[in-house]
Amino acid sequence: MAFELVADFTKQYPGGPAVSARFAIAADVPSVTVLFGPSGSGKTTILRCLAGLERPDRGSIHFGDETWHDAARGICIPPQARRVAYLFQEYALFPHLTVEGNIGYGLRGPHRVRAGRVAELAQMLGLQGLERRLPSQISGGQRQRVALARALATEPRLLLLDEPLSALDAASRSLLRRELRTFLSHLKIPTLVVTHGRTEALVLGDRMLIVNGGRILQDGLVHEVFRRPGDLSVAEIVGVETVVPGRIVAASEGLLQVEVGAVRLVAADFGRLEDGAEVMVSIRAEEVLLERGGPSRTSARNHLEGRVLALVPEGPLVRVVVDCGFPLAALVTSLACDELELAPGVPVACLVKATAVHLIPG
Amino acid sequence: MDWVAIMLSVRLAAWTSLVLFLVGVPVAYWLAVSPWRFKFLVEAVVALPLVLPPTVLGFYILLAVSPQSPLGALYLDATGRTLPFSFQGLLLASVLYSFPFAVQPFAAAFQAVDRRLVEASWSLGVSRPRTFFRVTLPLARPGILAGIVLSFAHTLGEFGVVLMVGGNLPGVTRTVSVSIYDEVQALNYAAAGQTSLLLLGLSLVVLAFTYGLQRRTRSSWPLSW
Structure with a gap:
């Protein structure tokens, strides 16, 4: 059996909309899959269900031979046990901890080993010299890199990024877009990125899932989906600009x-x-x-x-x-x-x- | 100045704050995160001492701790002593009386902690209890501190409940506010004035200290308070 992340679930909000997702992505080769759609379409809900922060009402999520979620059998593995990294929209850095404290937050073991790993990540993401600063004392781009370092420190098996560039101003966004792409392509981790920006989707993604109204409308290579939208509703979404x-x-x-x-x-x-x-x-x-x-x-x-x-x-x-x-x-x-x-x-x-x-x- | 009464009041207030910290933090955390639909009933009970006359509260506590009641009988069996008109009885009454003054700031502080920080911690593999001690509690610290100071100050000044439950035994249950009342009854205005002034000064210093501390922490912790 191929080592895949297989999702087929529905999350129903009480008195609100339902969000359904059905897709499979290879989890043993590095790839970047973009969840693309207008705001409120259910992209973030899909990501949260994969991370275990939201509990789908029906269906299942499998990662390789592990069952992360199976509503019918009452299985729901907590986020702690999934080894998934989740990058929040505004990065959610711990404001009371230094850059160093944030990066090393999820690490265990002797102090020397943890310090070594933190130093390694700080160097990898160009954060040297900022170790003792608080999140409020560094720039937006630096915060993003601290959040990435913190997420990668625990050696996750899946990387989930929720609008990774939306908290930045336009100038640093275009700069960091390339940087993030280069960085992601060097990682050996399958990645899912939520975005509503076309340029972001094109630069960051290999594959794209078009999400609207709580459903996945199209699944294909990014360039193909943009060039040949499958139907009218997809054309309306990708044709906004x-x-x-x-x-x-x-x-x-x-x-x-x-x-x-x-x-x-x-x-x-x-x-x-x-x-x-x-x-x-x-x-x-x-x-x-x-x-x-x-x-x-x-x-x-x-x-x-x-x-x-x-x-x-x-x-x-x-x-x-x-x-x-x-x-x-x-x-x-x-x-x-x-x-x-x-x-x-x-x-x-x-x-x-x-x-x-x-x-x-x- | 009645130093015996002042020291007793400070001792009572310190113990009350300590007990409220230990009991109030779990209750407040539950109030802050529980999705239970009848939670408002618990909230109403917690807030009851805010509106209830101290004498009414004291009256019920007195009934509840008397050796004829189950609670009082249990305490008598366990310790061989009775609760009414004792320091321990007074402490129990103070804890109940100051309950909302501690629990409400605690709960507000827990609610103000960004949910995403907690979820980020879970995603990094840190268990729920450890997340509470490493993220939620440190970020709620200004509110926890405010609750402790408020319950301390509130206990220092309590009067009605003390008279109902504790009576007026020097060194045991005669607190500073009862002492001031006694001095006034005896037309000893000078002594009453001295003690009152001390209490006023102490309250002001404690509150100024708390607010000053919060102002400082707020500027470097933009996400809390």
């Missing part, structure tokens, strides 16, 4: 050619990226024009032919998700939407200026 992976294939005269799947985009070059570089392509929905009825002469460098996937009303505006090789979101007024007679399946062209194609080093 456009962030897709791409690769720079040519650079000339201040312009970059970026390949996204089978589509080529033209982006303005601001001299930071090289030929062949992997990038995240981000296009704001407000900057996409929609056109029907033949090509016209415009200054926009990108003409993308596609079909309307979904229409999501947002007050006086409508978010139109167009499948043009990848799902592209356009934000238009409902008046324009009526005038163009937009409906799912209708062919439409998307116009995007080269300067509106934002490239994020991947």
Whole structure:
């Protein structure tokens, strides 16, 4: 039998929504699985059930040949016995303990051995010199690393991260995203990450589970799910903003050619990226024009032919998700939407200026 | 100044605070975390001494500890002594009378401890009891301290319950507030004034000390209080 984490359970909140999860991930090879969905969709509940902090009402959780939870047989292994590391959204560092005290909190054994392990982790996460500080005396990014060190100190078999970057400001978030990815790829532990940010999902994850309304809607490789959402409801979730992976294939005269799947985009070059570089392509929905009825002469460098996937009303505006090789979101007024007679399946062209194609080093 | 009465009151207050710490912490913790739907009934009973006239409370305690009652009889069997008009009887009455003054701050402090810190500790493999001593109790410390000081100060000043249960035996049950009352009855205003002033000063110092301590801890512990 493959060594897997197999979850198939339902958590019913009294008088509230039910959250169901059914998936299996390999637990003997390092991998990062992203639980992606809007807030309130039940992502965190799934994570808490896996950690043993929440008790599912039906179903079971197995880890290898261990049974962590089986509602029918009345089995529920407490969190202490699961050897799972849980990274809380705001890190939940113990405010009365120093950095050192936090990292070594879960360790047992003689003082010398514990101190050695703490020093090792502090070095691994670049926390040297901060050992005697309190959590209130270090930065948000440092807190995240202390929380990671504390979680890894006890040599967990599964790593659960709940919105690991949401407690940080935008600047340090983009910086730490790469750092966290590099770090996770060096760990030999299967990891589950909860996030509602697309860039985060793309950078951190190998595999992705789309969660909405307390159910898992799609399960697949991150890039594939973003490029080919399985159905309309998934397209609505992943199409809230456009962030897709791409690769720079040519650079000339201040312009970059970026390949996204089978589509080529033209982006303005601001001299930071090289030929062949992997990038995240981000296009704001407000900057996409929609056109029907033949090509016209415009200054926009990108003409993308596609079909309307979904229409999501947002007050006086409508978010139109167009499948043009990848799902592209356009934000238009409902008046324009009526005038163009937009409906799912209708062919439409998307116009995007080269300067509106934002490239994020991947 | 009636030093015998003052020392007796301090001794009584210290013992009361100690007993309330040992008994009140488990009760308060249970109140803070229990999901039991009829918990409010227990909360009402705990808060009862706040609204009950001390004489009423004292009257019932007196009935409960008399050698004719099961509790009083048990104590008589075990120790060969009776509870009414003794220091031990007075201590029991004080503990009951000051119960909410200790338990309510304790419970509030436990409730204020971030639930996620407790869960983080569990996830790191630390058992529930050890989590209580390593996370919950240290973080609730300002509230625990406040409860101890409040029950101490409250016991120092108690009067009605003391008269009902303890009577007025010098060195045994004659506390400082009873002593002041006696001096006033004897028109000995100077002595009453001296003792009152001492009690006022002592109370102020104790409270200022507690609040000062809390102010300091609050700034470095942003998650508690």
